[in-house]
Amino acid sequence: MKLLFSATPAFGHILPLVPLMQAAVGAGHAVGLLSSAGFRGEVGAELPPEVEFLDAGVMPGEFSEEAARRTGADVFRPTPSTIGEIFGGARVDLGIEDSIGRATDWAPDLIVAEPFDAVGPIVAARLGIGWHQAGIGPALPAVIAEEIGRAASARYARLGLRPVAAAGYLDPCPPQLQDPGWSTGTPVRAVRPEAHRRPKDVALDLPGFGEPDRPTVLVTLGTIFSDPDTLSATVAAVADAGVNVIATLGSSLRHPTASQASQEEAARAHSDRVRYVPFVPLAQLLEKADLVVGAGGVGTVVGTLAHGLPMVLWPQGADQPINAARAAASGASVTVDSAAGISSAVADVLKNDAYRGRAQDIAAEIARRPEPATVIAEITEGGERTESAERAESARQ
DSSP, X not given: OEEEEEOOSSHHHXXXXXXXXXXXXXXXXXXXXXXOGGGHHHHGGGSOTTOEEEEOSOOHHHHHHHHHHHHOOOTTSXXXXXXXXXXXXXXXXXXXXXXXXXXXXXXXXXXXXXXXXXXXXXXXXXXXXXXXXXXXXXXXXXXXXXXXXXXXXXXXXXXXXXXXXXXXXXXXXXXXXXXXXXXXXXXXXXXXOOOOOOSSOOOOOOOOOSSTTSXXXXXXXXTTSOOHHHHHHHHHXXXXXXXXXXXXXXXXXXXXXXXXXXXXXXXXXXXXXXXXXXSOOHHHHHTTOXXXXXXXXXXXXXXXXXXXXXXXXXXXXXXXXXXXXXXXXTTSEEEOSSGGGHHHHHHHHHHOHHHHHHHXXXXXXXXXXXXXXXXXXXXXXXXXXXXXXXXXXXXXX
């Protein structure tokens, strides 16, 4: 079978799908990823080498800028309607024709799309094939999902298509993080999430700490919100708690000069206790940590809990406040609203075993969820193409 994954071109949207891609490859399926050509170079090394990248659409900067132009809103502090326009409106408008063309040529049998991705479901409707939605963490709040759907509905009409409901929802979120009131009208299949790891581990040249017996704290603000000044303030606050610090720089900083200055400043202040690393798969870094300090990106939150580690979260934007609130409600994390609160929060979480205990409980719950290979086998059984797909293929021939 040919499985096409469709996702927004950003690490936080694609990396949670990688275990499913790997499982599909392992089961002998042909696997493709439909996303922007501009992201191929960034994400290529993170994917199984067998995955075929289908270039289509534009990068987040371009479709977010278009959404901002249309709405006059701040896309880094968006309302639900703005989120709807970003993902269900502007991104679709700027990439759907290319996406349909690339997918038509590749001729998938089934599509798997992440919740922010409105392109995959439209492609499925155009090709007459089924699709599943794969969560990347806690389910989208209903109001956001509705706004993305509302914006996308006008695009279906413009293309002369009728929306097709997802055949199922692949849910990687443990119940401790899920909104208690969340429900969906489609069948839900639990799937085990994993912190991201490359097919082959990255060589990590990390000098030892002067006092290796101190607790080690991983600082990661993700790949979008790794502003150098924010990162520098976070690292300094964590180091002030008397711990060793490993800090990630993200995939690419917008201000590399400031980034270098931040590193040099931290090295002067805490030369034997702070180590900066470039973008490294989270799973490798979690193996070295006792606690994670982050912004609340979904990949960081779910991956950290899968490893049974507690967190201190300082949300910066997007869905991070929601993720941080759910992590705090689970008892495995503390949320702060400024760098000033980080040092004391780190000390408290490291001292109070209850946070680690709750994180380990959640990790045990995650470990009991079905493996990606099991879920892939379930959704591909009896996955024949629909009659309309057969008609479309006959017409192309």
